[in-house]
Amino acid sequence: MAIRYDFDPEKLTGVKVAKGARREALDEVADYVKEAILSNTADQRTSVDGGRWKKKITKDYWKNVKSEESNVNGANMELTGDMLDALDTKVVSGKVRIQIAGDQEAKAEGNLIGSYGRGPDSSKAREFMPHKRGQKLSPDIVAGIKQILERYEEPEKD
Amino acid sequence: MATPAVVAKQIKKDLQLAMQFYQASLNETVAQDIGFTIVGEMLDLVSKGISPIAGKGRFPAYKWAAFRNDLKKEKSSIAKALKKNKKSLVRLGRKNERQLLLAAKENKRKAIAGVNGKYPFTAQAIKLGKKPRPVNLLLTGEFLFHLEAVVTGVAGKHGLEIGFFDSRQAAKEDGHREGVNGQPERPIIPLAREDFVASITNAIYRKIEEALDRSNALGSSSR
Numbered sequence: 001m002a003i004r005y006d007f008d009p010e011k012l013t014g015v016k017v018a019k020g021a022r023r024e025a026l027d028e029v030a031d032y033v034k035e036a037i038l039s040n041t042a043d044q045r046t047s048v049d050g051g052r053w054k055k056k057i058t059k060d061y062w063k064n065v066k067s068e069e070s071n072v073n074g075a076n077m078e079l080t081g082d083m084l085d086a087l088d089t090k091v092v093s094g095k096v097r098i099q100i101a102g103d104q105e106a107k108a109e110g111n112l113i114g115s116y117g118r119g120p121d122s123s124k125a126r127e128f129m130p131h132k133r134g135q136k137l138s139p140d141i142v143a144g145i146k147q148i149l150e151r152y153e154e155p156e157k158d
Numbered sequence: 159m160a161t162p163a164v165v166a167k168q169i170k171k172d173l174q175l176a177m178q179f180y181q182a183s184l185n186e187t188v189a190q191d192i193g194f195t196i197v198g199e200m201l202d203l204v205s206k207g208i209s210p211i212a213g214k215g216r217f218p219a220y221k222w223a224a225f226r227n228d229l230k231k232e233k234s235s236i237a238k239a240l241k242k243n244k245k246s247l248v249r250l251g252r253k254n255e256r257q258l259l260l261a262a263k264e265n266k267r268k269a270i271a272g273v274n275g276k277y278p279f280t281a282q283a284i285k286l287g288k289k290p291r292p293v294n295l296l297l298t299g300e301f302l303f304h305l306e307a308v309v310t311g312v313a314g315k316h317g318l319e320i321g322f323f324d325s326r327q328a329a330k331e332d333g334h335r336e337g338v339n340g341q342p343e344r345p346i347i348p349l350a351r352e353d354f355v356a357s358i359t360n361a362i363y364r365k366i367e368e369a370l371d372r373s374n375a376l377g378s379s380s381r
Contacts, residue, residue: 028212028356029356031212031213031355031356032355032356032357032360034215035203035208035215035355035356035357036357038206038208038215038216039202039203039206039208039357042206042207042208042292043206068289069223069289069290069291070289070290070291070292071289071291071292072291072292076292078207078291078292079291080219080227080291081207081216081219081291081292081293082227084216085216085219144356144357144360147360147363147364148356148360151363
């Protein structure tokens with residue numbers, strides 16, 4: 001299953017970008033969204049509007065697995081760092097795509113739907129990126145995108 | 159010869175233009191506030207293992223931590239192969255093959271133990287709390303403590319320099335940029351054509367807008 005989410009920043013924010021600046025604006029939005037998702041994830045917060053995030057990890061997992069690799073006793077999604085290193089954003093056909101590449105897809109899916117090798121369990125989900133139809137990025141990220149696009153906004157016609 | 163301070167003289171071309179355009183409202187206090195904001199945002203990102211330089215993403219793993227992870231994965235694969243094929247290897251009399259796998263697994267274990275004598279694992283022994291993740295450039299805190307913002311110029315033409323003005327810490331930043339001792343590159347000061355990440359640029363513009371709003375409010379109230 002491809003872990004991928006595409007969105008149109010102009011439709012999302014209602015800001016119309018000047019034609020000649022569109023590519024530069026979208027590239028900046030793509031970089032920003034990646035940074036924002038990584039930052040929210042490190043803060044153990046969802047980057048999905050209304051998304052779920054199970055903050056606590058089990059004592060057993062912390063003691064036997066995570067404490068050797070990390071200082072963070074909580075769900076910041078970083079043990080070896082492989083999954084977050086696989087998070088990527090790029091501009092595709094005039095939209096911004098967020099994706100998890102290659103061999104980290106299964107791990108990402110487990111976190112997004114709360115399955116972790118078993119059946120989906122939304123109470124255990126950690127939605128670090130939008131992954132289902134109808135989902136949107138969190139309001140803080142949308143505000144940041146809007147602020148970027150406003151710097152490239154099409155001038156108002158008199 | 160002392161290493162010169164590493165500074166980002168060119169914060170961002172259009173930001174400098176914005177600051178010059180709004181100079182009437184951007185006094186030294188506001189410029190310093192912007193500087194504090196930039197440093198604060200940079201430290202927040204670095205603490206999470208994220209580069210404050212646009213396009214650089216997450217800091218690469220500590221060299222030996224990444225190597226140890228690879229060794230652990232290989233050891234795990236061998237262990238799975240042994241477990242999966244245990245009965246068949248014994249039944250078919252493929253004793254040599256099983257012994258080779260066991261030897262390979264033991265070699266991986268020794269290699270992992272060897273890597274534990276490298277950074278950041280050595281730092282764990284000296285200073286409890288240093289772990290491979292997040293890659294936050296923090297050991298004693300001396301390096302990050304010296305990250306500064308300095309207001310330059312005169313009234314009406316203020317600018318900002320962000321960087322390390324202590325030669326020892328500037329040398330560390332040089333080392334991060336060059337990737338000394340085979341470590342991956344992890345600079346935090348944008349130089350030349352590099353920019354800060356968009357969240358820092360957004361924060362700077364918000365500060366400028368706040369300053370303008372205060373200035374406009376003062377101007378209206380004095381009429």
